[in-house]
Amino acid sequence: MKVLKFGGTSMGSAIAIKKVKHIVESCHTPVVAVVSAVGGVTDKLVKASELAKANLDYSKLITEIETLHGQIINDLFDGKGQAKLSASMSDIWKELHQVLKGVSLTNELSTRSYDTIVGCGERWSSLILSHLLESGDLYDSRLFIKTELNGQGHQVKLNETMQAIGELKFSLKERTVFPGFIASNDAGDNTTLGRGGSDYSAALLAAGLDADALEIWTDVDGFMSADPRVIKRAYCIEHLSYAEAMELSHFGAKVIYPPTIIPALQKQIPIRVKNTFNTAAPGTLIDNQKDEQQSVKGLSSIRDVSLLTLQGNGMIGISGISMRMFTALAKQDINIVLISQASSESSISVVLASADVELARLALIKEFDKEISRQQINGVSVEKEMAVVAIVGEGMKHTSGVSGKLFNDVGRNGINIYAIAQGASELNISFVIHENDLRKTLNVVHEAFFLSQYQAIHLYQVGVGTVGKNLLEKIERQSERLMKTEHLSIRLAGLANSSQMIFNDRGLELESAIDVLKASSPATIDQFVEQIIANNHSNSVFVDCTASGLVAEKYQRLLENNISVVTANKIAGSSAYERYDKLKTTARKKGVKYLFETNVGAGLPIINTINSMVKSGDRILQLEAVLSGTLNYIVNNVSADKPLSEVVIEAKEKGYSEPDPRIDLGGTDVLRKLLILARESDYALEEQHVEITPFVPKDFFTDESVSDFIEHLKGYDAQFEQIRSEAEKNGKVIRYAASLKEGRAKVGFIEVDASHPFYNLADSNNKVILRSDYYYDHPMEIKGYGAGADVTAAGVFADIIKVVNL
Ligand SMILES: NC(=O)C1=CN([C@@H]2O[C@H](COP(=O)(O)OP(=O)(O)OC[C@H]3O[C@@H](n4cnc5c(N)ncnc54)[C@H](OP(=O)(O)O)[C@@H]3O)[C@@H](O)[C@H]2O)C=CC1
Numbered sequence: 001m002k003v004l005k006f007g008g009t010s011m012g013s014a015i016a017i018k019k020v021k022h023i024v025e026s027c028h029t030p031v032v033a034v035v036s037a038v039g040g041v042t043d044k045l046v047k048a049s050e051l052a053k054a055n056l057d058y059s060k061l062i063t064e065i066e067t068l069h070g071q072i073i074n075d076l077f078d079g080k081g082q083a084k085l086s087a088s089m090s091d092i093w094k095e096l097h098q099v100l101k102g103v104s105l106t107n108e109l110s111t112r113s114y115d116t117i118v119g120c121g122e123r124w125s126s127l128i129l130s131h132l133l134e135s136g137d138l139y140d141s142r143l144f145i146k147t148e149l150n151g152q153g154h155q156v157k158l159n160e161t162m163q164a165i166g167e168l169k170f171s172l173k174e175r176t177v178f179p180g181f182i183a184s185n186d187a188g189d190n191t192t193l194g195r196g197g198s199d200y201s202a203a204l205l206a207a208g209l210d211a212d213a214l215e216i217w218t219d220v221d222g223f224m225s226a227d228p229r230v231i232k233r234a235y236c237i238e239h240l241s242y243a244e245a246m247e248l249s250h251f252g253a254k255v256i257y258p259p260t261i262i263p264a265l266q267k268q269i270p271i272r273v274k275n276t277f278n279t280a281a282p283g284t285l286i287d288n289q290k291d292e293q294q295s296v297k298g299l300s301s302i303r304d305v306s307l308l309t310l311q312g313n314g315m316i317g318i319s320g321i322s323m324r325m326f327t328a329l330a331k332q333d334i335n336i337v338l339i340s341q342a343s344s345e346s347s348i349s350v351v352l353a354s355a356d357v358e359l360a361r362l363a364l365i366k367e368f369d370k371e372i373s374r375q376q377i378n379g380v381s382v383e384k385e386m387a388v389v390a391i392v393g394e395g396m397k398h399t400s401g402v403s404g405k406l407f408n409d410v411g412r413n414g415i416n417i418y419a420i421a422q423g424a425s426e427l428n429i430s431f432v433i434h435e436n437d438l439r440k441t442l443n444v445v446h447e448a449f450f451l452s453q454y455q456a457i458h459l460y461q462v463g464v465g466t467v468g469k470n471l472l473e474k475i476e477r478q479s480e481r482l483m484k485t486e487h488l489s490i491r492l493a494g495l496a497n498s499s500q501m502i503f504n505d506r507g508l509e510l511e512s513a514i515d516v517l518k519a520s521s522p523a524t525i526d527q528f529v530e531q532i533i534a535n536n537h538s539n540s541v542f543v544d545c546t547a548s549g550l551v552a553e554k555y556q557r558l559l560e561n562n563i564s565v566v567t568a569n570k571i572a573g574s575s576a577y578e579r580y581d582k583l584k585t586t587a588r589k590k591g592v593k594y595l596f597e598t599n600v601g602a603g604l605p606i607i608n609t610i611n612s613m614v615k616s617g618d619r620i621l622q623l624e625a626v627l628s629g630t631l632n633y634i635v636n637n638v639s640a641d642k643p644l645s646e647v648v649i650e651a652k653e654k655g656y657s658e659p660d661p662r663i664d665l666g667g668t669d670v671l672r673k674l675l676i677l678a679r680e681s682d683y684a685l686e687e688q689h690v691e692i693t694p695f696v697p698k699d700f701f702t703d704e705s706v707s708d709f710i711e712h713l714k715g716y717d718a719q720f721e722q723i724r725s726e727a728e729k730n731g732k733v734i735r736y737a738a739s740l741k742e743g744r745a746k747v748g749f750i751e752v753d754a755s756h757p758f759y760n761l762a763d764s765n766n767k768v769i770l771r772s773d774y775y776y777d778h779p780m781e782i783k784g785y786g787a788g789a790d791v792t793a794a795g796v797f798a799d800i801i802k803v804v805n806l
């Protein structure tokens, strides 16, 4: 035998009820169907009872309920059927009208009257279903489910109820219908089992009848791994243990009424949560099996809560404080969601519904009045607008690293935790955060534990020129591979150039993003950055593909807001050492990344190599390098037939030069690179410490525009060719090199012969020679293309991936 419970939406319309009929009649075993009221009816009845008590007009609500039922009956039955059913229902209508009238006349709403009023919905809906089913017998749950008063609510008298239901076991026919929610007490008065109580009715019937299964039919596919309204990629959990389901239900997953699980657990009856409107979905199975594979099964949250803390050094070692605290709260009937106490005993924090917090605060101030006046207790502090997030799973038991992973990921994303609670059962880790961080926290935790095979990066890119455009093309081409091999999903959440910006939380279309950007309205870099911060997405990465000082100025604010920065722009790393150092320190403190591998040698792993050497305790003692792709291309390509000014244009067209090639030709680009390499090698080098000879004499840098500059450069073509050909005659080549040795930092020309490691350095290649403690006589050499959109964008791409994979 199976017990099937259908909720309010499953009973919410004629179409839905037909589905219910089909589900019940498709069962090949005897079925007990337990039904909730037609969706929305119980709320209306509650409201009507309140209006009646206040002697206000409730008739409109009752008419609405009548119309709703009338419509359903019309749609489901022919004339004869309608007449029969309406006759059966009329007694309940009469009873409802009488009770409401009584309440309205006396202005008194007794528990008995209230339960009679709100329980009418299930009586009507069960009548409808029993009439609709082929041979469906209707039973009145009030005759079997017995309650007694406990505090302010009704509590089921388990033994009596089980016995009464058990006696039915052998007399039930193939299909029977019971109204959920309603019960009665020993005096025969109507009672109810509390909101959501129909689930409980079904569980009691399942236990009393020793059913083989309990199915809860609702309007969702089952227990979801997280709230699907917040987490787009939440998925239905296939299996939960009873304990896990109970924890998740208590923690806000409103799929099943928590007490439901207990009778099923006691009789070891499997529960399956199914969707009436998607019967093909397997739903969630709840039984006593534990999953060894998955440590965390679900993620739940509660909002609209406040954190209330009782604090004071006078609490330390004093017994009875917590007893008094909780008694004072219990006296006010305040429900506590979470408790956290520091082992020093100097504070106890509780989380409770925000609606209760003022009452709770006053109750505690009253209770601890004396201690507060003696300053043994500082007082009662309240943090409002909080939320509680809980991860749930039996597999956490004795599994190390779960909380480490949880808090590492949450912290890395800049989410502040106010309090933590973990039961010794290790079934649940709960923590308190600000409500504003809830969406981000759920995303971070969901990705960490449930979608660890896919980590999402939210990318915000500034700059869509030579490097930026190439980067977008690469991401587009590689996104499928990244999903497969790196388990990484890169979402371009925002894109900007010097005057426009666009955003899309779910990810902009990479193919059309630049066109969309160019058609968008004006915006500033400040607006772009503030929007990124406001978005507060998990794993946010800001990517700078500009050469702008204004953009570089934003890194500090971004890092402070837990947004990683990946940059091809050398300005921040090569301006004052203090600024460079502050950026690195902030990134470290905030647990985010500040990566700039492409600042030197484009895609070559130069900074990474130096970082690894320094980390392993090696010291960089000397550094010699050719660091400009543009300038190396120039010295390799200028000839008697091809003057300098022409090759400069070529280098720009090939994407080697800076947006303003004067930065290359003045030596500034190489100077910046040397400063960055020195700093990464642990030397606090400043610009003024570097001796620099520009590639083109200073006199050529007076023009306003790049085109004027190139025009004037023609005046230097002959002189440059002479320097180059002179070296050639001597069997040498000229190179524009940087060095850091014996305390001297230099940037300028050198002439080298065939024996020199820089002699064979073709095209736009760069080369870095590092001498260190461990690599002295045979230095470390890194060589390859040092400029160009392809290699640079590849380097930026690698840094982006490193943000999450480091
Ligand atoms: N080319 C190479 O080989 C290498 C380049 N790099 C670095 O890559 C960076 C980009 O170079 P490249 O792609 O050639 O440059 P481009 O000139 O081709 O593109 C620059 C982009 O930055 C945007 N931009 C400029 N100023 C601002 C601003 N204030 N706010 C927002 N966006 C702005 C531009 O927007 P708009 O179109 O509106 O002007 C444009 O989209 C540079 O820092 C360079 O040093 C690093 C290593 C190698």
Ligand SMILES: N[C@@H](CC=O)C(=O)O
Residues within 6 Å of the ligand: 598, 599, 600, 601, 602, 627, 628, 629, 630, 631, 656, 657, 658, 664, 669, 786, 787, 788
């Ligand atoms: N303009 C630079 C590009 C890389 O940083 C160069 O030519 O090397």
